[in-house]
Amino acid sequence: MTQDGVRAVNIDTSKPHPARIYDYLLGGKDNYEVDQLAGDELAAAAPEVRIGVRANRAFLQRAVRHVVRSGVRQILDIGTGLPTSPNVHEVAQEVAPDVRVAYVDNDPIVAAHGNALLSRSGRTSIVLGDLRDPASVLGHPEVRKILDFGQPVALLLVAVLHFLTDAERPGEIVATLRDALPAGSWLVLSHATADFADRSAAQAVYNKATASLSPRTHAEIERFFDGFELVEPGLAQVPFWRPDGPPPPRSGEIGFYGGVARKDS
Numbered sequence: 001m002t003q004d005g006v007r008a009v010n011i012d013t014s015k016p017h018p019a020r021i022y023d024y025l026l027g028g029k030d031n032y033e034v035d036q037l038a039g040d041e042l043a044a045a046a047p048e049v050r051i052g053v054r055a056n057r058a059f060l061q062r063a064v065r066h067v068v069r070s071g072v073r074q075i076l077d078i079g080t081g082l083p084t085s086p087n088v089h090e091v092a093q094e095v096a097p098d099v100r101v102a103y104v105d106n107d108p109i110v111a112a113h114g115n116a117l118l119s120r121s122g123r124t125s126i127v128l129g130d131l132r133d134p135a136s137v138l139g140h141p142e143v144r145k146i147l148d149f150g151q152p153v154a155l156l157l158v159a160v161l162h163f164l165t166d167a168e169r170p171g172e173i174v175a176t177l178r179d180a181l182p183a184g185s186w187l188v189l190s191h192a193t194a195d196f197a198d199r200s201a202a203q204a205v206y207n208k209a210t211a212s213l214s215p216r217t218h219a220e221i222e223r224f225f226d227g228f229e230l231v232e233p234g235l236a237q238v239p240f241w242r243p244d245g246p247p248p249p250r251s252g253e254i255g256f257y258g259g260v261a262r263k264d265s
């Protein structure tokens with residue numbers, strides 16, 4: 001353990017990591033020079049990106065409040081990201097203190113920081129797992145300890161599916177996860193898009209990172225919701241999904257769609 005309780009992990013600082021780039025863009029401190037340079041390159045290519053990541057985070061919070069107010073008490077958050085206040089369990093437990101959250105990320109640094117933050121609560125857990133192997137995520141003993149798949153679960157895939165290429169068959173992965181969820185479960189999903197601006201410069205930045213970026217169109221992203229019923233307003237640019245205040249500047253350029261959907265049967 002280090003002084004702040006973070007378990008020592010092999011941290012690769014030779015390449016930018018999506019979790020750390022995102023943390024940098026959000027104004028966090030859990031990032032390195034390579035991530036900062038990548039974040040600055042992204043901001044040069046897409047000047048609205050910092051507003052976009054904050055709007056994505058705000059969407060996540062509104063969506064979590066919505067599903068918890070609708071009655072769900074279990075959350076599986078895959079592609080958690082580095083701890084960012086308020087975290088999903090904090091938002092959810094403010095609405096209902098008995099909500100349980102299993103966090104999953106494939107970046108060891110996320111798991112290490114998450115462990116330091118979460119281990120004190122028996123209602124949350126963080127595991128190192130890969131979305132590309134949904135069966136292992138679903139079968140992970142720590143996930144099974146926190147979540148009961150006989151009861152509704154809110155599955156969060158927020159700003160993570162765009163790190164999977166088409167060859168990695170993201171649609172089949174989402175379907176595998178969906179089939180493990182009982183009726184009354186939810187899907188909260190956001191995803192990068194190039195529908196509003198060319199994203200090739202942003203893709204070039206991620207090509208140098210540990211995961212490439214695959215922006216998708218509205219129609220392509222909507223297909224991830226097959227087998228779920230999208231609630232109003234459907235799949236929308238994140239600032240326009242049930243806003244609780246005026247939209248941030250440049251909202252029309254923000255390259256993230258978000259949606260929330262229920263599994264009825």
Ligand SMILES: C[S@@+](CC[C@H](N)C(=O)[O-])C[C@H]1O[C@@H](n2cnc3c(N)ncnc32)[C@H](O)[C@@H]1O
Binds near residue numbers: 081082132158163
């Ligand atoms: C942009 S951050 C999103 C964080 C959080 N969901 C949010 O929206 O605020 C993407 C996260 O997904 C994680 N990630 C990327 N590919 C993944 C994979 N194949 N399996 C699990 N996590 C992954 C990254 O490590 C990173 O922490």
